[in-house]
Amino acid sequence: MKATVIATFFGVFLTCTYTAKEATKKTKKAKLYVPQIDCDVKAGKIINPEFIAKCPPGCQDVKHRVYGTDIYASFSSVCNAAIHSGIIDNTGGKVLVQKVAGHSGYRGSFSNGVRSLSLPRWRESFLVSEGKPRKGVTYPSTLEYSSSKSTAVKSEPNKPEQDLKGTKSADPANTSEKASDQGDTARKEHQTTPVLTPATEMATTTPTPTTTTTEPSTTVPQPTTTPAAPRTTAAPAKARPGLHRGRDMGSSSVHPAYASVVAAAATMEIDSWKPGLSLFDTGFSSKEELNPKPLESISQGNQNCKVDLSFLMDGSWSIGKRRFQLQKRFLGNMAQALGIGSAGPLMGIVQYGDDPSTEFNLKTYANSKDLRNAIEKIQQKGGLSNVGKALSFVNKNFFLDANGNRGGAPNVVVVMVDGWPTDRVEEASRLARESGINIFFVTVEAAAQSEKQNVIEPNFVDKAVCRTSGFYSINVPSWFSLHKVVQPLVKRVCDTERLACSKTCLNAADIGFVIDGSSSVGTGNFRTVLQFVANISKEFEISDTDTRIGAVQYTYEQRLEFSFDKYSTKQDVLNAIKRISYWSGGTSTGAAISYASEQLFSKSKPNKRKIMILITDGRSYDDVSVPAMAAHQNGVIAYSIGVAWAAPDELEAIASDPAKEHSFFVDDFDNLYRYVNQLIQNICTEFNSQPRN
Structure with missing residues (x-):
């Protein structure tokens, strides 16, 4: 009996143990499938806010560019950023990517065999870490791309073709590659899934990703049926991303000034140094050539006026209801006269009072008729005339990819003001100009004599516009006369060759x-070097908001000839170069680079590209590699020009990557002039290839 009980007990025990094991197997979490990405895939092309991906071997290549250190701009290659940060090596591996908000001042550095570049600003950033899932986070097994051109890797075998027919929604984790591509194409035309854009900042720095179901729309909204967009009240916004509003790097359309500068640089002639030749008499002037890129739209518009235009509409109480109606009529007439269209001007309106708000952006309406009808429906905001606040809002929020900014078209703001602003405009307008926005003012019914004591900035127009020549400002004595300035204003905003604030490489x-002012140079050759410096300088547009020039001369010691903020006109800069006196002495190039970094480039404006052009004729008495590396890491783009006995290895160490595009050598000082055009062309080519929002 006892033996039977014991046998029964063991039988029950073994049965329970087996059942428990089977249950454990059934409830065991499925293994995470990690999708593979190509070496050139940029973080910004992937919609998922957080994901794990596998990088293939061999991604350590200079062509897969990286921008930043520790925190990277989303224009960077994911895999090369992971190598740069030390998460993986050139054999590949898994990487955890977390999207975070964009910021300014991405710092370049050299790490783990990868040279990352500096970047003033970008709309979105990302972090990389070891490819292990975080607790409680669900990761997608298939990555969702913002463009159908990207390569998404399938995580499961294809479903039968008949299963896909008639399907309207596509789960990115379960559909075939064909369905994924179709979904990507539809999303590109009409996005229904929240996407990280410059106008949609993430709420946290480590968002929790989820695998969402997206239903691609089968119809694309046309401009003729698009209702007036609701006004977006200004709120605390992130820093403006980008020196220039968003550029589609895949587009063949570039700003006319960029293309013309590179073309002109390839053919311009620079005078060599000759006895009796007047210094600073050489150079070239470039002209813009419009090359519009048509978009899909009902109206192509006036193709001789391809600008992205924002009107700041005065909605303050001071204007009154009747004059507000006259202002709307004027804006409607402007829309008609401009010839709105996808290959011509695009126009949006921001109304300001106490706070600014977007009535509609650049992509809301693509023909003059719909735009005029929408303008008629605008309601007055009321409040004060806070023009400075409105300019800051436009600078940070209006000219973005998400709002229809085209990158290849100049950005123009026309400010309508009844009387005078109730806040300061100087600082806000300066930042807008430095971002490449051409500011025009239309002032109506200026302050009466008894009212002038209340004006905060009596000369606010001159402080705000791109140039004080009168081209950028129109004063109208009465709102009833506003219709008379429609054609003059159209002519000005469409004159792209005179839009001086548009960002170009110049x-x-x-x-x-x-x-280099060492004794081996000599007095005569030193004057030839100065002419070389002048020939380069005179091709840039020089002012306190445009390109600025500074100079350092060195021997064993260093001397600051003039700083960036010393001269604000081209003629003053050329005169200052002419006055530089020859020093004579030894050659400590490394110390000179450190000195220039501290005395010149540390005082550079954050939204300016920092370019160092070093000219030397011999080997340095000190090390150049460490100071040059420090300059590169601080965002300085270095060009080295060697003459006669200059050491090629030092020239390459000084120059930014790739060295062959940033380092030059001539056997004689008299041949320096031959490299002026090449240097200008390389500077412009590099500028044009740099990502911009």
Whole structure:
């Protein structure tokens, strides 16, 4: 009996143990499938806010660019950023990517065999870490791309073709590659899933990703049926991303000034140094050539006026209801006269009072008729005339990819003001100009004599516009006369060759020359070097908001000839170069680079490209690699020009990557002039290839 009980007990025990094991197997969490990405895939092309991906071997390549250190701009290659940060090596591996908000001042550095580049600003950033899932976070097994051109890797075998027919929604984790591509194409035309854009900042720095179901729309909204967009009240916004509003790097359309500068640089002639030749008499002038890129739209518009235009509409109480109606009529007439269309001007309106708000952006309406009808429906906001606040709002929020900014078109703001602003405009307008916005003012019914004591900035127009020549400002004595300035204003905003604030390679840099003044150069050759410096300088648009020039001369010691903020006109800069006196002495190039970094480039404006052009004729008595590396890490783009006995290895160490595009050598000082056009062309080519929002 006892033996039977014991046998029964063991039988029950073994049965329970087996059942428990089977239950454990059934409830065991499925293994995470990690999708593979290509070496060139940029973080910004992937919609998922957090994901784990596998990088293939061999991604450590200079062509897969990285921008930043520790925190990277989303324009960077995911895999190369992971190698740069030390998460993986060139054999590949898993990487955890977390999207975070964009910021300014991405710092370049050299780490783990990868050179990352500096970048002033970008709309979105990301962090990389070891490819292990975080607790409580669900990761997608298939990545969702913002464009159908990207390569999404399938995580499961294809479903039968008949299962896909008639399907309207596509789960990115379960559909075939064909369905994924179709979904990507539809999302590109009509996005229904929340996507990280410059106008949609993430709520946290480590968002929890989820695998969402997206239903691609089968119809694309046309401009003729689009209702007036609701006003977006200004709120605390993130820092403006980008020196220039968003550029589609895949587009063949570039700003006319960029293309013309590179083309002109390839053919311009620079005078060599000749006895009796007047210094500073050489150079070239470039002209813009419109190259519009048509978009899909009902109206192509006036193709001779391809600008992205924002009107700041005065909605303050001071204007009154009747004059507000006259202002709307004027804006409607402007829309008609401009010839709104996808290949011509695009126009949006921001109304300001106490706070600014967007009535509609650049992509809301793509023809003059619909735009005029929408303008008629605008309701007055009321409040004060806070123009400065409105300019800051436009600078940070209006000219973005998400709002229809085209990148290849100049950005123009026309400010309508009844009387005078009730806040300061100087600082806000300066930041807008430095971001490439061309500011026009239309002032109506200026302050009466008894009212002038209440004006905060009596000369606010001159402090705000791009140039004080009168081209950027129109004063109208009465709102009833406003219709008379429609055609003059259209002519001005469409004259793209005179839009001086548009960002180009010629007006967006702080350029510091580091000049060898050692005894081996000699007085005559030193004057030839100065002409070389002048020939380069005179091709840039020089002012306190455009390109600025500084110069350092060195021997054993260093001397600051003039700083970036010393001269604000081209003629003053050329005169200052002419006055530089030859020093004579030894050659400590490394110390000179450190000195230039501290005395020149540390004072550079954050939204300016920092360019150092160093000219030397011999080997340095000190090390150049460490100071040059420090300059590169601080965002300085270095060009080295060697003459006669200059050491090629030092020139390459000084130059930014790739060295062959940033380092030059001539056998004689008299041949320096031959590299002026090449240097200008390389500077412009590099500027044009840099990502911008």
